[in-house]
Amino acid sequence: MTVDHPAIKAKEFSHLFSDEALKRKPSPIKTTMAYFQDPSVVFLGAGMPPGELFPLKTLSMEVPKPPFKNGIADSEETMKATIMRNQDELLFASDVPIARALQYGNSRGQKELLEFLKEHTRRFHRIPYEDWDIITTTGSTQGWDASLRIFCNKGDTVLLEGYTYSSSVEAADAQGLNCIPMPMDDNGIMPAKLEDMLENWGSRYPQIPMPKLLYTIPTGQNPTGCTLSDDRKPYIYHLAQKYDMIIIEDEPYYFLQMDKYTPPEQRSTTSPMNHHQFMNSLCRSFLELDVDGRVVRLDSVSKTFAPGCRFGWLVGSKHLLDNYWNLHEVSIQSTCGFAQTILNGLLNRWGQDGYIDWLIGLRHQYTLKRNCCLDICRQYLPWEICTLPAPVAGMFFMILIDATKHPEFHTTFESNCDLLEQHLYNKCVSAGVLVACGSWFRVPDPVPSPKSATAKSNIVTFRGTYAAVCPEKMKLGIQKFGDTLRREFNLS
Numbered sequence: 001m002t003v004d005h006p007a008i009k010a011k012e013f014s015h016l017f018s019d020e021a022l023k024r025k026p027s028p029i030k031t032t033m034a035y036f037q038d039p040s041v042v043f044l045g046a047g048m049p050p051g052e053l054f055p056l057k058t059l060s061m062e063v064p065k066p067p068f069k070n071g072i073a074d075s076e077e078t079m080k081a082t083i084m085r086n087q088d089e090l091l092f093a094s095d096v097p098i099a100r101a102l103q104y105g106n107s108r109g110q111k112e113l114l115e116f117l118k119e120h121t122r123r124f125h126r127i128p129y130e131d132w133d134i135i136t137t138t139g140s141t142q143g144w145d146a147s148l149r150i151f152c153n154k155g156d157t158v159l160l161e162g163y164t165y166s167s168s169v170e171a172a173d174a175q176g177l178n179c180i181p182m183p184m185d186d187n188g189i190m191p192a193k194l195e196d197m198l199e200n201w202g203s204r205y206p207q208i209p210m211p212k213l214l215y216t217i218p219t220g221q222n223p224t225g226c227t228l229s230d231d232r233k234p235y236i237y238h239l240a241q242k243y244d245m246i247i248i249e250d251e252p253y254y255f256l257q258m259d260k261y262t263p264p265e266q267r268s269t270t271s272p273m274n275h276h277q278f279m280n281s282l283c284r285s286f287l288e289l290d291v292d293g294r295v296v297r298l299d300s301v302s303k304t305f306a307p308g309c310r311f312g313w314l315v316g317s318k319h320l321l322d323n324y325w326n327l328h329e330v331s332i333q334s335t336c337g338f339a340q341t342i343l344n345g346l347l348n349r350w351g352q353d354g355y356i357d358w359l360i361g362l363r364h365q366y367t368l369k370r371n372c373c374l375d376i377c378r379q380y381l382p383w384e385i386c387t388l389p390a391p392v393a394g395m396f397f398m399i400l401i402d403a404t405k406h407p408e409f410h411t412t413f414e415s416n417c418d419l420l421e422q423h424l425y426n427k428c429v430s431a432g433v434l435v436a437c438g439s440w441f442r443v444p445d446p447v448p449s450p451k452s453a454t455a456k457s458n459i460v461t462f463r464g465t466y467a468a469v470c471p472e473k474m475k476l477g478i479q480k481f482g483d484t485l486r487r488e489f490n491l492s
Contacts, residue, residue, distance in 0.1 A: 008129040010293020010317030016212055016246060017323065021150045027329045051085065051099030059083040059098060059338075063346055066354030072361030083345050094348040101341035107328045109136030109313070109335060113344040117299075117313055119352060124279065125287045125315075132293070133318040135325055136335040138310045140250050140298040145171050146331075147213065147248050147296060150323050152177055157211040159245070161189060163441045163461075165222045168215060168250075178208050181443035186389045188228030189216060191235035198243050205447055214245045219283055220253030220394015223441040223463040227257075227393045230284045237289045246320075249286045250298045253394035255359045257282055258367040261374050261390035275353065278360050283393075293317030301343065303395070304362060311339045366395070366467070373397065373466035376475050380482035382491050395467040398438065399481075401460040406489055409458075421460045427488060433480040435462040 014022070060082045064075035084090050085098040096110045108114065117134050121127075137143040152158065154176035160168060162181040172179050183193035201210055214236070218228040228236075240247050273281065286295045293316065300312035314321060328334070347355055370391060377388055377397075387400045401424075403409050403417050413419040418439055425437050438461025462481075466474065485491070 008291065010129045010131050010319055012319055013246065013294065014319075016151055016244070018149060018151055018153050018156075020153075021323050021327070024323070024326045024330070026326055048104050051103060054085070054099060054102050056098050056102070057085050059341065059345075061342060061345070063349075064358075066350050066357040068357055068361050071364065072358060073365055079349060081345050081349055083341055092345070092349065094344070096341040096344050098337075098341060101337035103337070104333070106334045106337075106340075107135075107325055109134070110340045110344060112348065113340050116344065116347050116352075120355065121315055123352060123356075124282065125285050127287050127315075128289075128291045129293055129317070131318050132315065133321045134313050134315055135321045135328070136340070137298070137300075137312040137314055137324075138332055138335055139302060139307075139312045140252055140300045141167055141171075142332065143296075143298040143312060143314055144168055144215070144248065144250065146324055146327050147246075148172055148175050148177065150320075150327060151212050151246055155209065157205075157209050158213040158215055159194075159211045160215050160443050161217065161221065161224075162443055163221075163224050163438065164215070164443055165217060165250075166441050169443055178205075178446060179443055180205070180208070180211060181445050182214075184224070184226070186226050188218065188221065188226050188232060189236060191232050191239065194236065195239055198239060204449070208446065210243060211245055213248055214240055215248045215250065216286075217250045217253070218286070219251055220256055220391060220396065222253070222394065223396055223436065223438065224389075224398045225391030225394055225396040225463075226389060227283065227391070233284060233286060234289055237286060237295075240294060241292060245294070247286050247290075247295045248298065249295055251285070252298075252300045252303050254282070254285075254299075255304055255362060256366045256395065257393040258363055258370060260392055261371065263378065264371075264375055267371070272364065273360055275356050275360075278356065278363070287315060293319065296320060304359065305343065309336075309339045309343065311335055311343060369466045370397075372471050373464075373474055373478070376471075376478045380475075380479045382482060382486050382489065384491065385485065385489055395465050397464050397466065399435070399462050399464065401462070401485070402458065403460045404458045415458075417458065417460050421462075424460065424484070424488060425462075428481055428484050431480045431484045433477040433484070435464050435481060438462060 060080065062078050062080045064072060065077045065079040068075045070076055082091060083095050083098060087097045090097060094112050096112050101110065114134055121134065148171060152175060157178040157180060158172050159180050159182050162184050169179055183190045197204060216228065220227060237247070285297065287297050296314055296316040298312060298314060301309050314324060350358065374390055381388070381399070385402045385405045388397060391397050403420050406420060409415060409420060413423065421437050421439055428435060441463065469477065
């Protein structure tokens with residue numbers, strides 16, 4: 001249900017912009033695009049190839065038809081769509097014509113798709129201020145890279161979860177930024193420990209500036225699979241206000257939320273969720289707490305449609321997103337026209353309710369995958385050395401292994417978890433199963449201490465995913481992983 005915005009305006013945050021962002025100005029030639037569709041203007045202002053020379057006359061697609069009575073995986077009822085090249089040829093009024101989709105000049109995104117995404121955002125997030133907006137991206141990775149360039153100079157500081165998506169760290173490292181890990185547990189960032197770190201920053205990190213950005217993957221976190229509990233989010237947001245930070249809320253797994261895991265013997269068959277139940281079951285976003293306009297949310301279709309679309313969008317204050325727009329005009333220019341016209345054609349034919357039906361179907365499919373994976377883990381992992389926090393969202397699970405129970409931990413491996421982790425990884429690959437090393441995702445603390453978010457413990461971690469393989473291969477892989485651990489730890 002659409003919610004009216006109160007008359008609250010976002011704050012201005014130009015004092016947090018990078019030198020690059022402050023120097024960048026809107027492209028004068030891009031301002032002429034406002035007249036491109038005006039039939040009363042003879043447009044001689046930009047070097048744009050003529051649409052009639054694009055070698056595509058139509059685009060056709062066949063997609064599942066909502067409400068997906070047989071489920072989204074095996075939907076037999078379909079709908080066909082044909083998207084035409086020119087505006088006056090369109091068979092569906094909300095389509096983006098091919099000639100416009102493949103042309104220059106839409107750095108913010110095609111208007112029909114933006115309108116759909118704005119209504120989608122209104123349905124799921126009650127944003128407290130009124131001057132929020134959306135701009136398209138080529139996915140969350142590009143959105144994060146753009147955020148770093150807009151807010152950070154070399155030597156600035158960003159906060160990340162103690163274990164996080166490795167490309168996020170690599171992007172910040174490459175720009176010469178200080179990456180500081182935030183303490184986390186099975187429920188995500190630990191606010192009290194984060195507050196202690198910020199309050200004592202001067203003594204804890206005397207040579208490192210206070211952070212400008214707080215980057216988080218709140219839901220189905222990659223790599224841990226944990227979900228930041230809703231009761232912690234206001235605490236974290238107040239810390240961002242107190243220490244004047246921008247929150248970058250990266251949510252590719254937001255709609256892959258599911259019920260708490262229960263073992264098969266306790267599991268009951270439940271009827272499918274209706275729209276109201278589904279929307280009320282979802283976590284609260286930082287957007288809904290954002291009375292200042294200091295949150296930038298990264299959304300993406302990589303997990304709801306397909307990663308090859310390379311399509312996403314940012315939600316935030318118009319003041320902030322205008323700076324992303326300026327950057328896009330001299331970098332990506334715009335999101336792929338093919339992706340925009342196809343996604344727009346699909347979403348507008350489904351409608352808002354049809355898209356929610358699809359998201360409910362995704363939730364069901366990922367719940368089945370998660371349950372299957374954890375059922376197999378219960379059967380084949382050596383629980384005398386392993387723990388596995390059950391994820392309630394996303395695509396990942398993390399297995400924690402007590403390194404001290406390895407017979408050679410203190411001798412051959414010199415009490416070094418990373419050495420043991422690499423040894424176990426190699427043994428697993430040799431046995432025919434690949435799981436990702438937890439250390440690949442660890443954010444190294446530049447000033448390690450016993451209180452560090454990633455201080456050494458006697459735990460070895462491996463990340464797995466239940467998204468990519470069928471149940472038969474999942475069973476085989478987990479069985480091989482469990483057998484390898486038993487051999488290595490001399491377990492019967």
